[in-house]
Amino acid sequence: MYLVKVYVMYKDSILDPQGEAVKGAIHRLGYLAVEEVRIGKYFEMKLSKSDADIEKQVNEICDKLLANVNMESYRYEIVEEK
Amino acid sequence: MKFAVIVFPGSNCDADLLWALKNVLGQEAEYVRHDATSLTGYAGVFLPGGFSYGDYLRCGAIARFSKIMPEVIRFAKEGKPVFGTCNGFQILIEAGLLPGALIRNDSLKFICKSVKLRVQNNQTVFTREYLEQEEILLPIAHGEGNYKCDAQTLVKLKENHQIVFTYSDENPNGSIEQIAGITNKRGNVLGMMPHPERAMEQLLGSDDGLRLFQSVINHTRKKAKQ
Numbered sequence: 001m002y003l004v005k006v007y008v009m010y011k012d013s014i015l016d017p018q019g020e021a022v023k024g025a026i027h028r029l030g031y032l033a034v035e036e037v038r039i040g041k042y043f044e045m046k047l048s049k050s051d052a053d054i055e056k057q058v059n060e061i062c063d064k065l066l067a068n069v070n071m072e073s074y075r076y077e078i079v080e081e082k
Numbered sequence: 083m084k085f086a087v088i089v090f091p092g093s094n095c096d097a098d099l100l101w102a103l104k105n106v107l108g109q110e111a112e113y114v115r116h117d118a119t120s121l122t123g124y125a126g127v128f129l130p131g132g133f134s135y136g137d138y139l140r141c142g143a144i145a146r147f148s149k150i151m152p153e154v155i156r157f158a159k160e161g162k163p164v165f166g167t168c169n170g171f172q173i174l175i176e177a178g179l180l181p182g183a184l185i186r187n188d189s190l191k192f193i194c195k196s197v198k199l200r201v202q203n204n205q206t207v208f209t210r211e212y213l214e215q216e217e218i219l220l221p222i223a224h225g226e227g228n229y230k231c232d233a234q235t236l237v238k239l240k241e242n243h244q245i246v247f248t249y250s251d252e253n254p255n256g257s258i259e260q261i262a263g264i265t266n267k268r269g270n271v272l273g274m275m276p277h278p279e280r281a282m283e284q285l286l287g288s289d290d291g292l293r294l295f296q297s298v299i300n301h302t303r304k305k306a307k308q
Contacts, residue, residue: 010185014230017188017256065147068140068176071183071230 009040095131129170142172171273182231188256211293218290227275
């Protein structure tokens with residue numbers, strides 16, 4: 001079994017209004033050192049071991065569905081599990 | 083001449099679209115389910131607003147992989163009219179039929195009210211009944227209608243006159259260049275955040291949506307005669 005951890009974030013060029021709102025709240029709590037907040041998504045997928053190239057599969061899933069590559073970028077980690 | 087209104091799980095403006103086409107304009111129109119596989123025999127396709135698949139993941143991202151969508155894409159590639167309002171616009175973008183992306187409103191608020199739009203291009207299948215630069219009143223109701231695209235795409239949108247509607251008084255969601263609706267390069271696919279199907283009768287505060295549907299009907303009628 002593989003555990004795949006996928007992180008999807010807005011690209012730097014895209015304003016993240018949700019992140020900006022949370023930053024405002026953090027500032028109101030008094031943590032003025034926080035200069036930027038960006039909010040993304042985290043996915044965990046479990047894949048069974050197969051002959052197919054797992055990285056290829058994960059890339060395809062991210063490109064097609066998990067991220068909108070017009071505005072989001074992604075990275076992932078693959079952990080082998082027993 | 084028959085029109086299709088696609089129904090996804092979570093669509094909630096499908097009845098409004100059908101009402102607009104059938105009851106207000108007297109056209110033949112019917113629902114087509116998300117898991118249907120054919121659009122044969124239809125003259126135009128309408129994607130409704132709502133919350134397809136609960137808007138999980140991203141608005142429109144899951145609907146884009148419905149069984150009917152390869153057929154919608156084929157239909158669009160044949161040059162036939164495809165219209166998406168609100169969630170329908172989001173689905174068309176996710177499907178790659180229209181460029182760019184729709185992100186959360188810059189206010190972070192869901193906005194539901196009537197706004198003034200300007201008709202920037204009245205030479206499309208969807209807007210021939212309007213005047214160039216005419217100001218019209220249509221309702222919006224969305225949380226993620228903030229249109230974004232990269233600089234290159236924006237240049238192309240302008241060059242090809244793909245920006246069809248802009249917000250005229252105020253920019254409710256933060257869209258780049260006040261964009262409210264765009265077409266594809268060929269001009270047969272229109273996506274817009276405002277709801278023309280909710281502005282079909284003066285009783286509802288505006289009938290400015292009427293002429294969008296009349297434009298499509300006139301266009302398809304002309305095509306059918308050719």
